Amino acid sequence: MSTKVIQDQTQEREEHPMEGLLRMDRIPHIWCPTCGIGTTVTALAVALKQLQLDLNDVAVVSGIGCTGRVAGYMKLDSFHTTHGRAIPFALGLHIARPDLKVIVFSGDGDLVSIGGNHLIHTARRNVDITVICVNNFIYAMTGGQVAPTTPITARSSTSPYGNYEHPFNLPLLAASSGAVYVARWTALHIRRLTVAIKEAITKRGFSFVEVIAPCSTLYARLNKLGSGLELMKFYHDNSIIRHGADLKEVDIDYQSKIVVGKFVDIEKPTYLDCLNDAFKKKFGDKYKLYGGGNGDN
């Protein structure tokens, strides 16, 4: 084996399997070793490859935070916006160019705390975008503060005696707001996560994928949970796959079982479907369908 490795190194460097999808001129990235964001990015990259989409037609929008940096590393038209506002920015982009696949890739603090209002309203409208939410239970970029997803009793830099606020149940929030596709996997369920991302991107309407990911540097350290890799394995090993689970029962307690799976996969007219239907009914032939299937008008 060792001989083979040496031989490989002497040969011309082979293209990294994700080279076409990453901005290699921006590598190394800023993420810590064993952070869960990396595997999630891999899952998205593999999903895009497997879907065989024209990558010119895919755009990524991120907000602020560790996961917010994803837009900067994906070799796609990519927008790194303000804290919490990735979803409305993506909504504008989607309406302007309904022919593109618009993917919002951001973290729990960004999407659910400061951006929570946009999450629920964009789900309510069933805007045809995909949201990938990496949930690491903490504000990592700013140094490990408590988040609306932090489990009760977990420590953070601003809950030094343990969190006492009820956290959000994200799949329940997304589904009850109107999302037509809701799934949750951990960052180590790479194959299942990839399938979920593929389904979410293909789904017409607002799709939401929550990814339970370890924050090695802050959450793991502040709570003495070992290395990021150990925590990633812990989440994986303590997950229970329950497709179509009752979403009232998928809350996440501190270091306990995590229900994962595909929870929602339903059909519902999208925002633009509804807009077109309403105006077609009102104006008849005078109305030209918006989007026209190619976003030219």
Add this chain to the structure above:
Amino acid sequence: MKADPKNVLTGSHYLDGNHASAEGGIAAGCKFFAGYPITPSTEIAERVSRRFPLIGGVFIQMEDELASMAAILGASWGGVKSMSCTSGPGFSLMMENFGLGIMLETPCVLTNVQRGGPSTGLPTLPGQADMMQARWGSHGDYEVIALAPDSPQESFELTIHAFNLSEKYHMPVLVMTDECVGHMTERVVIPPAEEIELVERRYTDKEPGETWPYEPTEGVVSPFLPVGKGYKFHVTGLTHDYRGYPVINAETQETNVRRLIDKVNNHVDEIIWLEEKDVEGAEIVVMAYGISSRVIQPAITKARKEGIKVGQIKMVTVWPFPEKRVRELAGQVKSLIMVEMNYGQVFLEMDRCAAGKCQTYLVGHAGGTVHRPDDIYKTIKEAVK
């Protein structure tokens, strides 16, 4: 390029300023409007929501003003002319993403129908007290372009002009109107489409891989990169280099911020739009913008009848401030007077540029009503002493 006749309601209309603003945006080719209801600006959104379906535009009432501003930026990057409108409290909420628009260099138009503030203030009554917020409301150093219509007719015309400036300079452009202009109904003449000149977005002619979003350029701004065409570009609100990539150091900050400042400062002579009357040989010059530039007329007429040499300058653009012109005038006149519905905002700039070379006066109040001509007249009388 000329306006699309499909979007232009050519003819003579009886419209309020808000409806005229909406028509201006539509005539300019705006096809995406995201807004949130707020008095006294809402009629703009209402008119757009009524007009858009049959001309291929999308109106969306967002969950708040934060989302509205973010959405018009996203749509603009999607290649669609975009607009929003608001008033004081909403303007405050939009400031963060207004800054993103400045940083990403995103063309779009934001109309603020000003009411009295601070806070909820006077929702149904006029003010001009958001002028400094327009200039400095988002954090950081940058330049802005702000226009101030004085009538429904100008609301129509300046909204088109704002779109043109935004496409030329790649930035959000502000139309700072007020409750009075927004709700006054007057004749608005909408010209034939072929008489409306539009600036369309200039896209790069280079191939993907050969160009970057913020390449140094001989022109005012580097050409835009279109989304969905394989350029696979990145833009960020972080300090970035010409590639659009974040680079966190003082050198890149300097280059990035200078770029935002210089593209306006190097073109102030083209951007600044003043309408001067009787300024030649005047002892006193009254400056005003928006509705106040109309309110000053009776006082000036009265003073001139008495033989006082009063000239006037209407600032169609308030930002960038006409620094050079004010410095010049300060050496020639006895007094400069600023009339505005606030306690001295644009006045501060006038006073700074006068630099003690002439007397400066503010006719200001906290808003809620336009000025009484008599207050302006009295100040002219005092200023001539």
